[in-house]
Amino acid sequence: MWRRVFVIIFFVLLFAPYYGGTLTSVNAQQNGMSSSTSAVNWEEDKETILKVLNKVKSKEIISDEDYEKIREALEESDSLDAFISSVDSLTVEVYLERVYESQSFKIIAGIVKWTFGNEKINIYITLENGSVLKFCADVQDAVAELKEGELPNQTINIYANEGTLRSIMESDDPFTALQVALIDGDIKYEGVGIANAVKLALTNTLSKAYGFFNPSPFEAKDEAKEIKYKGEEATLKISPKGVRYVEFQSGIEGNDDVIIIDKYGCERGYTTKRNLKLMQTDTEELTPAAGIYTKPLSELKAGNTFTEVAEIRRLMREMQNSTTYISIMNKTFYFVMKTKGF
């Protein structure tokens, strides 16, 4: 799993301002909790990586030579793991001036340049299994060299964890999610030596000030807030249990699914407007996860075609007595045990 994360971090963190919606297929797989690298998945990933790569090349963020090296590795690989193994030893030069010129970086480019320009950076990512992935960036003026491993004479350390990075890459707006992670301290950075420590502390304060004046669209207060989510007009609200959710203004008639999101704008689950109404009647006994499901109601309704369930439904509509109750319970229990759920 972490290797998959690594390659996506690589693309997302560096090229977030450029890729727009091109990572959709990877995001969809992540949402489906799939970490397999089957042939079909690999073809989809390959196409996505190539799209990102082409976009990055068209913006002249990386050199033609590096582009060819990565593209060659991509073409020759038959799985994501094979691709990552082949680029593990690769050093990629990133032309930072091009990144700073982007719309997303315009306001903070000065701070980013001042903080990270001409620095040697070690990046540590703590994975869910407890191990730490290390890679480094050597920034010389407008060029950053990125590779796996650690620099012995680093001037800045950056710390993050797999969960935060996964949320960033699964977010509807990864660039905003990255800013949220930096401002909230989910991605930490520290300077090595007194001068760098002071510089980084100042950057940290400035970024918080920036966040104060430019709050994330996913920052929720008590009142409803109009936002764009998945390219559609939507409303961000807080559930009675303090959970962020998004409801679309142009929903399909009869479908009142709403999406539960986190502070990064990452999809966490689903519920419905009517369930929220039911929740509101009494919130005291409920946990924050109450009524949040991993699939939307529309999908759950569509997925049930078992004959055993039809038989249970028939029994539930019959004249009731102890025999019928026992029959309903037995049929339900053994159906669930057999199918491992609905």
Place this chain on the structure above:
Amino acid sequence: MKGKGIIIFTAFFVALVFGLLYEMCATNPEVEENIEIREENTQLYAALVAVGIEDAIVDITDERALIRFNLPNNLNKEATWYYIMSASAAIAPETDKIIIQTYENYERREEVTVNTTDVIALINGSITMEEFQKMLKVSDSKN
């Protein structure tokens, strides 16, 4: 040189003030940031949806499975309780008890509480329905 020092100090001070202001305002205690979504909630909700109960809150913890549902017009209340008890015992057998809160037109009605082990004992045939019904605690919220 002195002027430059004053500018740097002023910039640092202004940034510090805004940083502190942000720290004070950014924390919103109303918003829950760490939600642990349990797959069993979805499995049990799917079981409810399968028989036509779409308006339902499933909230499973290690201690209890709480199921709050709005009863559809075409379903028998007691039959629905037995169905939910059985599905819950199969999906979350490790919970101590099952709490079913019945709503009609979003108005609270009965609450049924039962031990999960008693439900399994009934299905296994270790106890009779008569014995089981004595173990059920039904409270009417209208009273």
